[in-house]
Amino acid sequence: MKIILEKEKCIGCRTCAALCPKFFEMKESVSHLKGSKEKGEIEELEVKEDGCYKEAQEICPVNCIKVK
16 A cells, blocks of 8 residues: 655645654645655655554545555
């Protein structure tokens, strides 16, 4: 499974980092995936476990978190 974060869409509401600090953190007023591979304005992180990132995806007000 892969978490994809589209940083250019992030409004910095901090909901993902508050709900799921294991995977998300705030830097420079936008969310970042901890330990991710950065590809410009997109960050990707391979995960092997289910986790709170699914709830973060559902609650994000601008839908900048994708789980594939």
